[in-house]
Amino acid sequence: MLHHTPLIATIVAGLVVAFVMGAIAHRLKVSPIAGYLLAGVMVGPFTPGFVANASLANELAEIGVILLMFGVGLHFSLRDLLSVRRIAVPGAIVQIAVATAMGMGLAWLVGWGLLAGFVFGLALSVASTVVLLRALQGRDIVQTERGRIAVGWLIVEDLVMVLALVLLPVLAGIMSGAAESGSASILQPLLATFLKVAGFMALMLIVGRRVIPWALQWVVATGSRELFRLAVLAIALGVAFGAAIAFDVSFALGAFFAGMILGETSLSRRATEETLPLRDAFAVLFFVSVGMLFNPAVVIQQPLALLGTVAIIIFGKSLAAYLIVHAYGYPRQTGLTVAASLAQIGEFSFILASLGTELQILPAAARDVILAGAMISIFLNPFLFSLTAGRHGAVDEPERGPITPAQMPAGHIILVGYGRVGSMIGAEFKQRGKAFIVIEDQGDVVRRAREEGVTVIEGNALEARTLVAAGIGSASKLLIAIPAGFEGGAILQHARILNPDLPVIARAHSQDEVDYLTRVGVDHVVMGERELANRMMKLSATMAPASNVSDAPGAIVTPT
Numbered sequence: 033m034l035h036h037t038p039l040i041a042t043i044v045a046g047l048v049v050a051f052v053m054g055a056i057a058h059r060l061k062v063s064p065i066a067g068y069l070l071a072g073v074m075v076g077p078f079t080p081g082f083v084a085n086a087s088l089a090n091e092l093a094e095i096g097v098i099l100l101m102f103g104v105g106l107h108f109s110l111r112d113l114l115s116v117r118r119i120a121v122p123g124a125i126v127q128i129a130v131a132t133a134m135g136m137g138l139a140w141l142v143g144w145g146l147l148a149g150f151v152f153g154l155a156l157s158v159a160s161t162v163v164l165l166r167a168l169q170g171r172d173i174v175q176t177e178r179g180r181i182a183v184g185w186l187i188v189e190d191l192v193m194v195l196a197l198v199l200l201p202v203l204a205g206i207m208s209g210a211a212e213s214g215s216a217s218i219l220q221p222l223l224a225t226f227l228k229v230a231g232f233m234a235l236m237l238i239v240g241r242r243v244i245p246w247a248l249q250w251v252v253a254t255g256s257r258e259l260f261r262l263a264v265l266a267i268a269l270g271v272a273f274g275a276a277i278a279f280d281v282s283f284a285l286g287a288f289f290a291g292m293i294l295g296e297t298s299l300s301r302r303a304t305e306e307t308l309p310l311r312d313a314f315a316v317l318f319f320v321s322v323g324m325l326f327n328p329a330v331v332i333q334q335p336l337a338l339l340g341t342v343a344i345i346i347f348g349k350s351l352a353a354y355l356i357v358h359a360y361g362y363p364r365q366t367g368l369t370v371a372a373s374l375a376q377i378g379e380f381s382f383i384l385a386s387l388g389t390e391l392q393i394l395p396a397a398a399r400d401v402i403l404a405g406a407m408i409s410i411f412l413n414p415f416l417f418s419l420t421a422g423r424h425g426a427v428d429e430p431e432r433g434p435i436t437p438a439q440m441p442a443g444h445i446i447l448v449g450y451g452r453v454g455s456m457i458g459a460e461f462k463q464r465g466k467a468f469i470v471i472e473d474q475g476d477v478v479r480r481a482r483e484e485g486v487t488v489i490e491g492n493a494l495e496a497r498t499l500v501a502a503g504i505g506s507a508s509k510l511l512i513a514i515p516a517g518f519e520g521g522a523i524l525q526h527a528r529i530l531n532p533d534l535p536v537i538a539r540a541h542s543q544d545e546v547d548y549l550t551r552v553g554v555d556h557v558v559m560g561e562r563e564l565a566n567r568m569m570k571l572s573a574t575m576a577p578a579s580n581v582s583d584a585p586g587a588i589v590t591p592t
């Protein structure tokens with residue numbers, strides 16, 4: 033007997049229709065995100081046929097946001113965030129101010145009022161967590177310098193929006209005369225929010241750093257993979273929910289800090305692998321939920337307001353972000369990456385629009401335009417990212433600061449990246465007495481390498497000046513050990529300009545990366561899974577069978 037099951041119906045309809053539309057999009061060589069969004073429109077309330085439960089879809093989407101931010105936190109450290117604070121903090125604040133001002137100007141032209149314009153502009157200023165991270169992860173640049181800047185920028189935006197959500201009811205009360213005006217009425221909730229956020233961070237850094245790793249180590253000792261997977265999910269969802277309830281911070285921010293704490297342990301890679309399938313499934317439901325909010329009638333009813341909104345999201349705030357990054361002296365490619373990543377709006381925009389409508393300071397028409405603008409900007413973002421920041425083989429411009437050239441003998445080896453793989457290669461080179469130099473752009477890794485007695489050029493291997501400082505002209509080989517295959521291809525192209533005959537070996541994580549690196553001219557591409565399989569097959573072929581193995585049923589095998 034079939035019971036009323038809105039949750040199951042929403043999940044099934046969302047995933048099935050998303051699969052069909054995503055497959056069609058892939059067949060047409062379009063980003064699958066476009067298919068997921070159209071799937072949401074098809075199961076939404078504004079098109080005929082089955083209508084999924086929008087409120088349930090939004091809650092399921094929040095799980096996707098939590099798991100995604102938790103996964104990003106696993107690859108970040110506090111040093112990573114602090115390393116980009118000089119650009120991320122002022123950059124995000126200035127960009128929010130510029131986008132808000134542009135939104136207020138559009139609202140004034142439409143006639144929505146000053147406070148409504150403020151809420152409207154604020155909603156247009158904050159990017160979607162899911163879209164930004166999917167764009168960065170799709171190009172394997174989350175852990176690069178430009179990826180860290182974009183994520184740090186996102187964290188600052190989230191913190192600003194947390195403050196905005198606290199202050200909006202106060203401002204609405206003052207404007208309506210229901211609350212007392214004055215600095216005290218604004219400073220009190222602002223100070224309370226600062227204390228809550230500071231309290232949460234202190235709790236995670238002091239208590240979480242001890243409790244979370246200890247708990248997971250205990251689970252690992254049990255030997256149960258199922259229990260480990262459950263523990264990781266419990267930490268991600270539990271910390272995010274607890275942070276939202278106890279400290280009034282966003283789910284995304286809570287999950288990010290939980291992942292960042294866990295990322296400092298040796299279990300981070302395993303935790304990433306265990307949460308990946310669930311994270312991807314709920315991320316799809318996020319895009320479906322966005323599509324459900326889109327009312328096609330807005331295009332006819334408010335075409336000019338919608339056109340202005342999309343222009344602000346895609347061009348206005350992106351241009352502001354690019355100019356800010358450029359003003360700080362970063363390469364053009366870094367500015368393009370940050371600008372393209374922020375050229376969309378999402379979760380916080382929906383929350384701000386809903387709250388503004390509930391407080392009766394934002395007209396329903398403005399809310400509909402925000403939702404339509406989000407749908408269109410998310411749909412266009414993958415294409416914009418591919419045309420600018422995400423294009424394969426893009427090379428950063430060498431514009432920042434001098435690098436002291438290293439004195440190396442002719443015929444030395446250049447090793448790009450000194451992470452887990454690069455450090456093992458370096459250790460082998462030292463043991464064999466090979467002359468080599470490392471290029472690395474992460475400060476903590478540079479310090480560790482130098483403590484080990486390795487010659488290091490601190491800089492970005494995408495910049496010609498860094499390669500020249502490493503002696504690219506007299507090098508005998510170039511080994512690219514970074515985990516970003518597409519960025520490795522860009523490094524190769526720049527290196528070949530300076531030394532056309534240089535042999536290059538690069539690392540890849542997928543067949544797509546192997547194909548790309550081979551296509552751009554890498555001499556040898558090493559994919560981890562393939563090398564493991566080859567090594568195991570060779571060992572299997574050379575190992576002699578144990579002489580004491582019996583074919584008799586129930587025979588006991590004794591190791592030789």
